[in-house]
Amino acid sequence: MTSNNNEFDDLADLKSALASATPRPDPGARAAHLRLAQENFEKVYPASQGSADPSRLMSERPRGGVWQGVKEMLNTITTKGGLTVTTALVACGFLFLSPQGQELWRANAPVVNNLGPVADPVILPTPEADNAPLLNQTAEQESPVVALPETGGRALTDTLTETPREQAPLGETAGAEMSDSEIAAPPMPAAVAPTNQALTRMTAPMDGAQGYAQEFDGMVIGGIVAPGSMTDDSFIAPLPDTEAFANADDNPLKITAEAPVSTFSIDVDTAAYAVVRQSLNAGFLPNPEAVRVEEMINYFPYAYPAPEADGAPLLPTVSLFETPWNPNTQLLHIALQGEMPALADRPPLNLVFLIDTSGSMADANKLPLLKQSFRLMLDQLRPEDQVAIVEYAGFAGLVLQATAASERQTILNALQSLGAGGSTNGQGGLEQAYAVAESMAADGEVGRVILATDGDFNVGATGTDTLTDYIADKRDTGVYLSVLGFGRGNLDDATMQALAQNGNGTAAYIDTLNEAQKVLVDQLTGALFPIAGDVKVQIEFNPATVAEYRLIGYETRALNREDFNNDAVDAGELGAGHSVTAIYEITPVGSPAQRADPLRYGEAVAASESTDELGFLKLRWKEPGADESQLMTTPITVNTTVAGTEAQFAAAIAGFGQLLRGQDLYLGDWSYAEAIALANANRGEDDFGYRNEAVQLMRLAQSLTD
């Protein structure tokens, strides 16, 4: 039968076979699907149905509004084409907004060609509806309007030209008859910049959809954003933010008699604090989901006692003092200080910068800030260190071969050449970065991939799970992954967390050059040289002395009790000179603060021999690169200690974080005022001004809460 299928060169046979074989959609199914889509749309955008409260956004909103804009446009656009466009928009508004108009296009919409069973609803039966047959011709002519400036010069014209049924985007095809209107057309779409930082920030604290509905309240006309708002340069519609944050419900109060053991992995990330700061500085309270209390506490350097040179690489310090927000409970403050190895003989570093250059990175606080940040970091490297740069957008590409850090200019030039554009293929980038890192590896050197992104992993491979599995595999080959987050709006904090946790690295969020200085310069050594891996903490509380306890923060780091001894279970890394703080709020037996009544039929707590012990602290860690963990144990006595400046400050931050998370249940009347007083009194040395800044943030939060 294939006698007429002699040539496959242009796939024409397959194409015609497919075209004739492809069935028409079933009208019933089509209607049902469209209805389903509309229903879901209303679930996703509930605010679109009603008028939302436009508070807070008002100040940022340009004066003028729709009619002002329309007037301006009519005043400024006087060409025939301009009038044509505006008239048409009014006509569209009529068609979509008024019941009569809707009736018109529902009932009479002309069938433009015989290929589609349902006429395109946007074809307007104007009084000249008898011109409808012209549509096929104009569709094929594919007007120059398609290549309007807003398309950024991408090749658009070549895809829609072949078949008449492609005529759908009619606005693009009308140009044959209204070519003189091109002059008027460009300003309309061009004014819609993809993002606008100020507006994005402003809308971030509320439900995204709702925020945008507010922005567009009264401006959206039947799918056409009224041209008036478009001509107003100061009004730029933001895209919905797609931020996702990793967090779990607050750790619940545990009753010692029922669950005496608490196990968690350390967390040395600091991203949450920077996100909180960025939100507060932008004038709104952070999303409670974004607040991870332990990351806020661990953001600050603390002057904890350092381990001795020849002992274990980390030293726990335990203190017990009265809870600032509840006189009847106590805070158990556990500090782990990592040793600071001699920097002079650190091993050479092999760094692979994996830089997201997708279109969303173009904002000033993303790629440009990233370039500046890496310049800062470059000065910290030594001549024997090596740097490579891989960028990824739609495709991954090696920008800079492994280059000695001494060739500073080469590296800077490569950095400077990066430009944002295209989609995001995170997986492709990661694969290439790991391949480069492995090619650079040598004995005794430290390899690390540093991923800099705004968090959008939306093309390529798939879900976070696949990606994290891949990273976990690579981690076992000795290449770790650190993640630097930039910008807000589509920061995918959840993915960043998952990547860094699985890559044995840290996740930091860089919102300012100051933060870059902290992460990439002041604390670079700690970030890049782990001194202890898979650090796990387990505490067994003594039911004879502790009635209830609650771990503050570490929600995303909880471990199963049995996994403490399982060396195969991954946990956090401790960097050189880093410290980690964990705080429990405990309720002593007999305290009036006890929340749960003892069980009537439960077994009476066996009076333990050691009523002077509060609990038993166990730590496990691995030497870098080792497979077997080491154990350190120490009993915790019931004697309260005088809380030092460091512990008090950590407690203030713990309270601050809980206030931001809205944990009123445990905090009672304790508020920002008390948090400020406590933090202010315990600022300590504060060489870099971090604690001072924290107090400022508390004041900001207080002013936003009142």
Add this chain to the structure above:
Amino acid sequence: MRPITTMRMTVSDEDLALAAANGDGQAFGSLLARHYDRLFALCYRLTGQRAEAEDLTQDICAALPAKLASYRRQSRVTTWLYRVAVNAAHDRRRRRATYMTASDGWGDWELARQDVAAQDRAQLDWLTAAMTRLNDDLRDTLALVLDDVTHAEAAEILGVSEGTISWRISEAKKRLRAIRTEEEAI
């Protein structure tokens, strides 16, 4: 002078998508209605089975409102929509835990064929053989390219390089040629 009223104005896909992403339900409805047929056709080509195509289209329609937030002005709506469709097709295949589904679809062609009585039986046999001979990647690529998507856009949609698309097309041609050779040998 040409009368103003000959103009037939409408809104570009991109503007509709942005309005929809900002909560405009009507814009969303118009946009989807505009593209439903093409979407269905693509789903059909990706799956090779009417029922599968309908289910896939339904999946996409159901998920599309939530996906609107991922639409970026830089992309054409069709490119974005096709990417959503291709990803949804991949998800669906994965959920079925077998990559055979799509081939099965094309293998089930006989059933579908009976719905299309007027079609040339021989032509369909050939098409069935051709599509089943191609693996998922090649079939996805063909489904797009034969839908008049450019290589560059297909590359963006599938998240591979343009070179890969060209390679896949030439590979597909090679296999089709092999099928023809076999048939002629019979």
